[in-house]
Amino acid sequence: MDRQSILVTIQENLRRAGITEADIRLQADRYKSDEWRVAIITEQFSGLSQPLRQEKSLGELIHQLEFQWVDLLTPDEVAWAGALPGHAEPEQLPLWSEVLARGASHQPVNMRFPTDNDEDLQPPIMVTFYSLRGGVGRSTALAYTAKLLSAAGHRVVCVDMDLEAPGLSTLFGINEEKYRWREDGQGLRGVVSLLVELDAGGAPDFTQHLVPVDKSNKLFLIPAGVPDAEYARSLRQVTPEFWYREEKNPFEQFFASLRSGLPFIPDAILVDARTGFSEVSGPLLFGIADMAIITFFPHPQAERGTRLLSQGILRCAVRRAGREEGYGPMPRFLVSPVPQSNAPEVRMHYRDRALEWVASWMEEVQIARGQEQGLEEIRAEEITHFVHYREEIASSDAIMDTEKVRSPYRTLADWIEGVLPQSRGALAEQGLPVEKKETIIDGLRIADGTAESQAFLLHHYVKIAAVERALDSKANVVLGRKGTGKTALFRYMREHEEFKERVIVLHAPQGMSHKPAWMMTYDGFKEVEKIIKQQGAEWRHFWGYYGYTALCHFLTAVGRAPENILSEKCPWQDQSAFLDAFTQFLGLPRYGIRLVDGLKYLDSLFHKNDGVPYILVMDGLDTGFGSTMEALQRRKEAVEGLFSFFMEVYPLFANLQFKIFLREDIWQKVVFQNKSHLFGRLEMLKWQDQVEFMKVLIRQVIDCETFQQFLNQPALLARLTVTPSEQWHEKDIQEVWHLLVGVRMKGGNAAFTRNWVWSRLADANGDHTPRFLLQLFRHALDWERGENRRISYEKSIIRPRALIESLPKVSSDAIASLKEEFGELGSFLDMLKTAGYTPVQKENLTEHESLIELATEIGLLASYEEDVKGNIKRYRVPDVYRIGLGMTRKGQA
DSSP states (O other): OOHHHHHHHHHHHHHHTTOOOOEEEEEEOSSOTTEEEEEEEOGGGTTOOHHHHHHHHTTTHHHHSEEEEEEEEOGGGGGGSOOOBOSSOGGGSSSHHHHHHHHHTTOOOOOOOGGGSSSOOOSOEEEEEEESSSSSOHHHHHHHHHHHHHHTTOOEEEEEEOTTSOOHHHHTTOOTTTTSBOTTSSSBOSHHHHHHHHHTTOOOOGGGGOEEOSTTSSEEEEOOOOOSHHHHHHHTTOOHHHHTTBSSOHHHHHHHHHHHSSSSOOSEEEEEEOSSSOTTHHHHHHTSOSEEEEEEOOOHHHHHHHHHHHHHHTTOOOEETTEEOSSOOEEEEEEEEEOSOOOHHHHIIIIIHHHHHHHHHTHHHHHHHHTSTTOOOOOGGGSEEEEEOOHHHHTOSSOOOOHHHHGGGHHHHHHHHTTSOOTTOSTGGGTOOGGGHHHHHHHOOOOOSOTTTOTTHHHHOOOOHHHHHHHSTTOOEEEEOTTSSHHHHHHHHHHSTTTGGGEEEEEOOTTOTTOOTTSOOHHHHHHHHHHHHHHTOOHHHHHHHHHHHHHHHHHHHTTOOOOOOSOSSOTTSOHHHHHHHHHHHHTSTTHHHHHHHHHHHHHHTOOOBTTBOEEEEEOOTTTTTOSSHHHHHHHHHHHHHHHHHHHHHGGGOSSEEEEEEEEHHHHHHOOOTTGGGGGGGEEEOOOOOHHHHHHHHHHHHHTOHHHHHHOOOHHHHHHHHHSOGGGOOHHHHHHHHHHHHOSBOOSSSOOBHHHHHHHHTOOTTSOOOHHHHHHHHHHHHHHHHHHHHHSOOOSOSSOTHHHHHHHHHHHHHHHHHHHHHOGGGHHHHHHHHHHOEESEEGGGGGGGGGGHHHHHHTTSOEEEEEOTTSOEEEEEOOHHHHTTTTOEESSOO
């Protein structure tokens, strides 16, 4: 009979005997699964003999089964009955055999972690450091992490639970003999002594076992004890596997006392667990840990065991205060010690292999979380950290207290800090009244449209370093992706007081207000192509006449109309008038020479002001020609003609300069003579600085009247409203950012919110688009407005979870933008969507192999895996596009 059948039979026996309430505890023997331990406790046993109690409860079972132990008791008799079986079902115990069996049987994973809740996890945070094998730097990692946390002001208690081979005392440079005895002289100090005393029913003073590691009063150690004969005898009494099957569990009592029985509440308790499948390490991983940092070296020997361990952890629930919480331990992975090398083969064998393993171990939880709204997928690279081999660490007897040596372990400290309550959590503490939050979020407006349509673009414009370089008169060509700010800069130059008097628009994007009527549209360029072919002209002649028209139009508008020496017709009335005038011009003898002479004549009519030239600016070439294959070829030839025209005339101008805004991928494909001569005149609009990227959003937030009205930080407000954005300090930017969306994410990774946004909005080349940032926060604000009316949140204006909820919308917008910008990629995007996961095998893309180069250039794809010859085997799709394509991560770092 199985356990459930036995329980049903006992319950039925008791019911027939008229016993309606009973505490039944049934456990299979640890070593013999066909033998049982049973305890039944009920007030209705009072006055009954043991044989009668047995008859009424067990009946025929006493003859059918082998009972190793039977306790039939009244509540009053429990006090002297000794150890009784616990209430936990054996298969749910946090022991190696039971947990690994859960993984092998593919029980459902626990998809939730503490960071998935909006509420903070109350300290202390229990963190177990574990490794399946020794020699990978587990204890060293714990010691340096503890030092980093205490240096940041956190109270940390380290516990040496490597009872068979204790060593934390030595790493911390502590003289074991000095702390051998408790201060009261009543016994030995250490974990083993405490557990033995608890097992004997004692109530030890844990303060007597705390050893200060340094003079900070922030970092303490509870050593295992001093190994000797007495220690070895006591260690034999430490039997967690038996304790977890009994009602009274010294192991849980030990950690409950650490949580609440010290003179202070630690922020974090770091536990050094024994390697391998030891009796003690199981509960440390599967029972008490809020976070498990699993250390391994990516050798194939370690893969199977660590995979089984990971599968087990994902099927456990954290126990706090004697009860199971609704979440599992957060797994984190430390890969150590990795050889110091940048060689591709070393990276492939160590870093990439480890990340592949971690991603595959987390795949089940990924699938489960993907089916639950509001739960973000776990990224292997965010829960995995690499520490390289360092001779000074490997050869030292104790840890070295220097920043250089500690810094490789900062990510581990960051993981733990990410779970700790934020020190400045409430809005009220930061100068924003909580009761006004609804007014603030209703008043906040994020403009995320195209630069052509933004009403307050000049007011919100952020001048980053790349913009300053692009504004330099020596930068004749400004390259960038859609959404990186090309058109915004075009508008800034056209409308800002500093530039507008000397900017002459040669061509403007579709949809731009006050666009001259004669500027070409899709159909206009189509007609131009026909005309130049009929007349035997070239695109460079068109651009010359186009520029001539723009200059004449500008001079006429300012009351300095020049003599029209190239045609009798006025070309700027509308597109038809321009085409007629252009056709007439091409009928002139030596029209090419006349064009150059005409442009030189117009240049002479302009005069530099303090040496500053007038600027011919043009934008909108990417979409102005259409997206059919015919239109794209027309665009290529037209842009090549534009630069041929530019190379011919710009040396002749004394008072005029060019500023051509162009998409980067178009520039890469055009071919014209002496293209390399322009390399020194190019400027790339890239958002490579995270702080500058954040400014785009903060600029709009700080300009919000309701935000200014309720922010009770006048000094901060003055610095950001009076000082130009290019002079803002990073600390002030982060202050407003934290008010807006908090410090840490609430999700599986608990990353800093600014890092989360930066990484999620990056394309495959690591480039960033400000428009995506604004879209993310506009959607997040919309989501928060609804959620705040349902459940208030007092720690920031927008709760971090709103970003997770909003990212899919941004990704969908990003895919729509790609389709609009690169019409030729439509079938390629459909193919990726059909593939369903990333990374994707190169052979799965062969149907549209000709588009792989374009997809790579624009950041849709990046190399994920290469063979030893450098040939790409797999490509990855970044999150900003992956989610919108409905693709999941499959073994991806």
